Amino acid sequence: MTAWRPICVRSVRRQWVLLSPNLTTRFFFELLVGVHEALDQEGYTVILGTTFDRPEKQDALLSTMLEHRVGGVIMSPVPGCSAEMLERLRQWDIPVVLFARDELPAGQFDYIGIDNIAGGRMAVEHLLEGGHRRIAFIGGSPQSSVWKARRSGYSEALRAAGIEMDDTLLVPSATTRQGGRMAVKRLLQHPNPPTALFCYNDVVAFGAMLGLKEEGIVPGRDIAVVGFDNIQESALFQPPLTTVAAFPEKIGAYAAKQLHERMKGDASAPKRTILHPELVIRQSSGKREEKR
Template identity: 50%
Template sequence: MMKQKRRHVTLEHVATHAGVSRSTASLALRGSSHISEATRERVQASMRELGYIYDRVAANLRSKDSSTVGLIIMELANPFYSELLVGIHHELDKFGKTVILGTTFDSPAIQERLLSTMLENRVGGIILSAVPGSSSEPINRFRDLGIPLVLINRKLQGAECDFVGVDNVEGGRIAIEHLIRKGHRRIAFLGGLPQLSTWRGRKQGYDEAHRMAGLEIDPTLVIESRATRQGGIEAIQKLLALPSPPTAAFCYNDTIAIAVCMHLQSVGLVPGRDLAIVGFDDIPEATIFSPKLTTVSSYIRLLGEHAARLLHARIDGADAPPQSVIVQPELIVRDSCSDPAKKSE
């Protein structure tokens, strides 16, 4: 026996079933305050009973403004992006926006495909953490189409759009100055890749703090890796293999810093005592791990909130040259940085 084809349920069917007009059903669907709660509940009950599925793409095509916003980030496994997502959602919920999420895993091909998908779904705007080294051409295409796009965390050369990020130079500088005040003179910079604008900013701060203190930089102490836990393990393994290891390490992010601490413990060393550690971002795990991580806070959720507000203003018609919102970082001192002299205690 052939399976009967399921009937496509329209808003007209829902309205008839609920005993209201189509316009009333539409208002109920959009959460309008112009109808009573009892009518809204009756319409929603009919939608559930009939199996009505809202065609948001079609609605966006009919409407001048889309209620959806695209968010494209590297991955959710990195706690930085999880916190960023919370900040963005928290702010966009105020404006009744729905977020369509895509993850690139730092692949230019995936980023290009996701941007095309966002266009096909008629999003009202996009927040993008750009893949390093990617072209600005697809970004500027959105501008030409009148679709607002905000870059977050990572800058992209040649992209003519709004940007929200942290002052990475200042963040790197205050991290190294803290270690120098503690008495450290050989300080490593672990993890991250030069293709990342965030890495270049933090490295500039690292260099400036050394120069201001009259300290030479040993290039063997700058070890690149992917900004992942595995990358952190690989970086600390290379560092410990050096003939003259440093007494402290500034890590590109907290994920790397925590991986470094875990590896030190696995080889019988004590993080904070045998190697002072400073991270970057202040993810929630920084206060859970032992020792609690000294880190530079980039106020991740605030970055997300700034990006969401800026994008909403653009969607709402704000007409001004591209803006850059730069959040000032703060050093959060915890337990992972002892003085070099205390190693022998």
């Protein structure tokens, strides 16, 4: 989940144009499908923008959306949002629903997301059950609230199994295939390399598996791999990817419905909706004893 996407909506009778869509990950594409399906039923039109995790781009996009007199905003904020931006959102006096990233103080706005701590924990527990003890966590940015939560789940599972966490097995990277590929290449140079990889998201996992194949290592047999999100491609990749389902379409639909309620006049306290993830087991996460 690299770039956040502010999705600004208002009820109009004429058509609006989808502005500069840049869906760099399948997760956000699937989430946008959920937003569209929910809002189309209510007669809203969606304007899309992306910041590439740059605060100045976020500020510029939100200002532009305000000039369009939008009725509400659905957004996943960039890491490290300033107090000034938080105050601007309050002053606009329009509904704001946050999704995916929980970067702003709790209780300020509605929030829809997945339990990333539980997701990270169940991914690592699955690998531990397969006999793995050297488990790396690769991909993502340590500045991101999502990365921090998934790392917490990772460390909790290791600690519960009596395994001391090895910081050299934490390899952040861009949340892209190339990021995953480079991260796994780095890990393969480790004097005591891992036998399993927990990847920040599915796209990183795809890159990691490609990197393993380039080195003659068979994912799922020689090194187990688990992703996060369960985007559609995860079932089609070779080998099919074991992953944690994060339900992006459902998050998008929930966020859109919550925005609709706010735009209709719901003035209740901000709501926090956390979906429980599910582990989807496929062929990429073979047991350690099966590889010898």
